[in-house]
Amino acid sequence: MRVLRVLTSILGAGSLAAAMLAGGVTVDLATAAPAAALDDGLARTPPMGFNDWNAFGCNVDAQLIEQTADLFVSSGLKDAGYEYVNIDDCWMTHERDPETGRLVPDPGKFPDGIAAVADYVHARGLRLGIYESAGSTTCAGYPGSLGHETVDAQTFADWGVDYLKYDNCGSHGQYPDTQQGYIARYSAMRDALEATGRDIVYSLCEWGNLQPWTWGADVGHLWRTTGDIQDNWSSLKSIIRQNAPLASYAGPGGWNDPDMLEVGNGGMTDTEYRTHFGLWAMMAAPLIIGTDLREADDATMRILGNRDVIAVDQDPLGVQADVVSDADGAMVFAKPLADGDEAVALYNESDRAQTIRTTAQDVGLSGRSFLARDLWSGDERESAGTIVAHVPAHGTAMYRVSSLKGHGRYAPMTALSADTDPADGVAEPGSPTTVRARLEDAGRHSLHDATLGVTAPDGWTVAPPGPRTAGKVSSGDTFDATWSVTPPADTAPGDYDLAVTAAYRWGDEPDQRETLRTTLTVTVPTLPPSGTTPLSDVAWVSETNGWGPPEIDRSNGEQGAHDGGPITIGGVVYDKGIGAHADSEIRWFLGGGCTRLTTDVGIDDEKTTNGSVTFRILADDDVAADSGVVTVDDPAAHLAADLTGARWLTLVEDSGGDNNSDHGDWAGPLLTCD
Template sequence: MALKRGSLAALLSAALYIGNAPSIHALQNGVGRLPALAYNTWNAYQCNIDENLMVTTAELMVSLGLQDAGYNRVNLDDCWAMKNRTAEGYVEPDTTRFSKGFNWLTDQLHSLGFQAGIYSDSGWYTCAGYPGSFENEARDAETFQNWGFDYLKYDNCYIPYDDIIREGVYGKYQRMSNAITNLSETTRQPPILFSLCEWGNDQVWLWGASVGHSWRTTGDIGPYWNSLANIINTNSFITQATNFYGRNDLDMLQLGNGNLTYDESKSHFTSWALMKSPLIIGTNLSSITNETLEILTNKDILAINQDNVYGTSISPFRWGINPDWVSNASYPAQYWSGQSENGTVFMLLNTLDEPADMFFNLTESPWIRAGIQYNVRDLWTHTDNGTAVRNFTATAVPPHGVVALLLTEAGDEPAGTMPLCAVWAQCAAQNGTYVQG
């Protein structure tokens, strides 16, 4: 499906808006500078949750090495509450499944070295029908903080009628953002990290950074390739919205939850990590496979996601199958690059149903210098694979597979490298004579 001319114009206008928008300082307070690495209960358990499951999951994250890899949050999703608020208007945890209370639970998680996350909704009810936070934002923010939670996932169900809410989608989320900010200023405690699960507005990336630390950019993810391709395609046009303290959220990781092949799972994790999305595990850890664990703990890929120098996402430098800037939900952009503390990152994504060779000129990426040769490190094999001069070809990339590379400068190109310019149509000598590129 080709992107309409008007939609492209809107995207380009939005890009200019992002570049010229004033910096948002309210959220740059030390919370949420880097993408969250976390576990969330929904994918594996939906409403079948209790306090023992939460503690067992945290203990498994330690024993499986996920905590050592950087995953430092355990997030409770929907269905944790009693169906009704108390007479005083407060939410309370289910008295059977969380009989010890949430202070006990968060104490357990904190003692194991994790931060603790909770879930609520910007409407009357959560998506599963439990009390939402609309018109109770300040009360709920204070309650969550008093219980010891550090993170809030905030959903988008059961929206009040217009003549009641009297807000746009921005204002609906700003209510809880203000409550969290005001609470932090009053208590002098760090603010709760605020994750917007706002899947109903395709321009959330324009205003998300002024409200929260991450924002969902699409509907719910599914555990199959077409869903992944659609999400990658959508986000290929809005990568400029991601930076330190605020980022596009591509939804939870589906590794081990569906029919993804091993190569599709690697593409899933690589795309999410290098686009600096939060990495939220939803796999049942009691039955996790070694393959899934290997993917989730790839130290080279995680290092890019958690880069302390560059908070920006990789972006396409060539779409590949499609002309540049053409939207195709089944065949998203294939050639991506970005900056990192240790070099230039490349992602080559084979969106075809068959193996493919993938070639690019190095200086197609804006982060590569002409006249320089580059050392090539493969971020999946964890090997150094020689030197690239002018171009690189990845051979026989598997169907729906990925190649992730880190290129670092290795000195000048060999003398006599031809052509004189690798890609420039305007290649010229100092005397003004054009030469063939």
């Protein structure tokens, strides 16, 4: 199947079918890649550009678009491949021109009209995009294009528009909400755009409702495969999971679109933003910047401007990465490139750092030696066949891997990892925690005079003291060491960093010596007080949440902290509780000292339609209480869980099937501890 996908990208589905039939071979190409019916030469690589919505919402105007175009040029983003400067919703007035039926740009936001902005953007060697909806209104309530496709397409062409994002809001009128109805609505605008004679890239924003990846190539150049992205880790992780299995549907001229970039908007760490950008490139996704470039910091610009990663996204072969392996929160992606290299991503979905590995053979390469270029650092390493990295929580290591003749001048690929036993990373004051370090040699050179060491914060005890040594670590072998690390009995709760180092030489020259460093973060937890306490008064150790953060003593507001209302289920208001949104997991460390949790659970009254959640209480890994599916129409359910002896308490909310408005409340939760 992988060979068929590569050949399809090179020849096109029709040419490949003809070649195979001539050779007496038959195959169902529908399972390999859809035919690219829009054979118009557009979007042969995934579009790159900017869209204002993620950072600005409705606050768009001509000045913002023109300033962004200037920044594309001055910052080097244009030279890196970014081309489209796109206007999203709210650019127009609420009424069409009564005489012509045309859309009217908001005179306060675009005083000289859209055509003048297009001229400004074009003068800088860039292209302009605009937004509309395939319904009667846009998502912000402005006039939609349903029934006006011909006049709107011609208007966009007359203005000099080069890209149309076509949304899915508003009543759909004469079209049924079926796949055929969706195809008809989106095809109406496709035909209208083609009739103008202008080259306009067509982006279908159908939210993945009716499997647009199965029909989108006949209609547009890219199609949304998911709902709207949010600037948080839960959203990003979920979207990766949704888009990754759709690799066979992407190719030159037609792309899976997991939504625009959130890089730089502040809701995630730089590590998470590198995962965002890197996996979008691996998945051959459009790279549409969604942050205010006028305020972007250096870290944001380094991510967005990383030309090694961009080259993976823009590779002319046009193959979306396959998932090579997926287990225990570690995913390996592999993407064949036009020059015969392979892009490899080691993605850590989990909340703890872990070592992730694959082999050159598993990702489609053959040979005895390989050169792996780190696409974040530019570092080049020789590998005997194993591609390995110790990847931080929520991080992604990325390599461009090629076959290598000889290996003498390249340092070997190595990995330094560190973890705790047990692996939850908790260090209780006054109690020893086992810290393990491992140095792995994945190259053909042996490592000599190797040492491993760990340094703890002042006042902590490390036993045995000092580094551990090994005379030689052979190719393919590991060097392991352990220590007992004890925080003082009066250590305050919080996260603490342990510095783990490895040193070795791989040759006799002065520059053939290396020191590796990694940071192992351990958590000194807040232990619950004795007696019976509202759980919302006890600090959790970790959380993931479907939309926005979980709220303490408030319902979930889906955006920033403290934006929810009073927790209310069935008309009953609860002073204490936790407002979450499925899918959600919130964890507390109990240390074996608690016995019972009671709580009411239900969908918050702020949601009157849709919404269904399954609530579960876990004692360590065991289900101690389960609500079954609770819907928006159900009264509060009462749960009681036996926690005797459990080190961990986890509150879990799973979508009951629709993942729509799943505002699940843990209402009045009481924790009893000895």
